[in-house]
Amino acid sequence: MADFSKHKFATKAIHAGADPDPSTGAIMTPIFQTSTYVQESPGTNKGYGYARGKNPTREALQKNIAALENGKHCVCFSSGMGATDAVMKLLSPGDEVITGDDLYGGTYRLFTKIFEKYGIKFHFVNLTDANNIKQYVNSKTKLIWAETPTNPTMQIIDIEACSKISKENNLILVVDNTFASPYLQNPLALGADIVMHSVTKYLGGHSDVVMGALITNDDKLHEQIYFILNSCGANPGPMDSFLVMRGIKTLHLRMERHCYNGRKIAEFLKSHPKIEKVYWPGFPEHPNHQIAKKQMRDFGGMISIVLKGANLEQTFKIASSFKVFSLAESLGGVESLVNHPATMTHASIPKEEREKSGVVENLLRLSVGVEDVDDLIDDLKQALA
Numbered sequence: 074m075a076d077f078s079k080h081k082f083a084t085k086a087i088h089a090g091a092d093p094d095p096s097t098g099a100i101m102t103p104i105f106q107t108s109t110y111v112q113e114s115p116g117t118n119k120g121y122g123y124a125r126g127k128n129p130t131r132e133a134l135q136k137n138i139a140a141l142e143n144g145k146h147c148v149c150f151s152s153g154m155g156a157t158d159a160v161m162k163l164l165s166p167g168d169e170v171i172t173g174d175d176l177y178g179g180t181y182r183l184f185t186k187i188f189e190k191y192g193i194k195f196h197f198v199n200l201t202d203a204n205n206i207k208q209y210v211n212s213k214t215k216l217i218w219a220e221t222p223t224n225p226t227m228q229i230i231d232i233e234a235c236s237k238i239s240k241e242n243n244l245i246l247v248v249d250n251t252f253a254s255p256y257l258q259n260p261l262a263l264g265a266d267i268v269m270h271s272v273t274k275y276l277g278g279h280s281d282v283v284m285g286a287l288i289t290n291d292d293k294l295h296e297q298i299y300f301i302l303n304s305c306g307a308n309p310g311p312m313d314s315f316l317v318m319r320g321i322k323t324l325h326l327r328m329e330r331h332c333y334n335g336r337k338i339a340e341f342l343k344s345h346p347k348i349e350k351v352y353w354p355g356f357p358e359h360p361n362h363q364i365a366k367k368q369m370r371d372f373g374g375m376i377s378i379v380l381k382g383a384n385l386e387q388t389f390k391i392a393s394s395f396k397v398f399s400l401a402e403s404l405g406g407v408e409s410l411v412n413h414p415a416t417m418t419h420a421s422i423p424k425e426e427r428e429k430s431g432v433v434e435n436l437l438r439l440s441v442g443v444e445d446v447d448d449l450i451d452d453l454k455q456a457l458a
């Protein structure tokens with residue numbers, strides 16, 4: 074296996090984990106579409122027993138993603154939620170988790186509707202000031218779950234500051250790095266213990282696969298995570314692993330364009346008379362802009378906007394009148410998407426909770442794609458008109 078750990082991002086994206094197939098020389102990792110592996114005698118095999126546990130296509134992808142996060146280990150899951158579910162299974166009844174008050178709706182649902190039932194307690198805290206964590210730490214606290222930038226209000230959480238508190242108290246710090254992608258932000262280098270990705274989004278990048286991943290440098294955590302994957306079975310298939318590897322080969326190119334288009338659109342929207350507020354961490358007046366600058370390479374293509382004085386009906390009308398942007402859940406693909414969090418991605422959060430964190434009914438979230446930015450701005454102009 075060639076070692077690409079010392080190379081730069083773009084080289085790793087293309088080559089890490091992707092050695093030519095030893096039996097044929099095929100430059101692309103084959104799709105090992107198999108459920109089992111033939112054994113020479115019982116227990117004697119080539120390192121592969123059954124495909125829930127191990128599959129060579131998936132392993133190649135895992136090596137690639139680990140390299141992108143400068144991590145030692147990566148385990149892929151059948152979805153981002155599958156990966157988050159596996160993290161929560163590191164815990165036992167009675168344990169407590171400190172997490173943010175602006176979270177992906179599915180994460181909030183998993184925590185409150187599934188894991189609270191199993192006796193795990195969650196504290197939803199404003200993490201934009203990491204010191205807020207301290208008052209919730211007690212002898213039962215085991216884990217901090219931080220998402221940054223947050224979905225959809227683009228809060229920025231200081232990963233290094235969280236890590237300091239986490240280490241002082243012997244906790245596990247997990248960072249959901251989905252919005253930034255490994256191109257913009259590498260939480261392990263900032264002190265996180267586990268990085269989680271919804272691979273579905275920027276890593277896959279083409280809106281054709283649902284997948285998740287957990288990356289860590291800690292051998293023991295990795296062993297537990299892999300044990301959970303193999304025991305609980307949220308493993309992704311080889312075809313999906315292949316598609317994601319293919320997607321990642323252009324991650325750096327796509328991210329550059331997402332960031333370029335994102336900046337142009339954020340600036341356009343900021344001066345638009347029908348827009349009350351633009352959430353984008355690249356603005357100097359964003360409350361945690363300095364932290365974003367410190368921990369991210371650039372500011373990404375995710376933008377949320379509040380429409381000035383629009384009620385639900387008017388908001389729906391605008392959301393439905395785009396011609397280049399598509400109205401859909403999800404993000405991070407090459408095509409631009411518009412989403413209405415209050416009724417779509419974040420509908421599983423009670424209205425009161427949602428509105429406390431700014432997810433109001435006249436808020437729209439944009440996932441700016443890699444199309445020509447002039448066409449995207451024209452589309453926004455006509456939809457807002």
Ligand SMILES: *Cc1c(COP(=O)(O)O)cnc(C)c1O
Pocket residue numbers: 152153154155177179180220224249251252270271272273274283284285
């Ligand atoms: C989409 C998303 C998830 C969930 O991932 P799936 O692949 O859809 O299961 C988790 N966190 C964030 C920030 C997301 O955007």
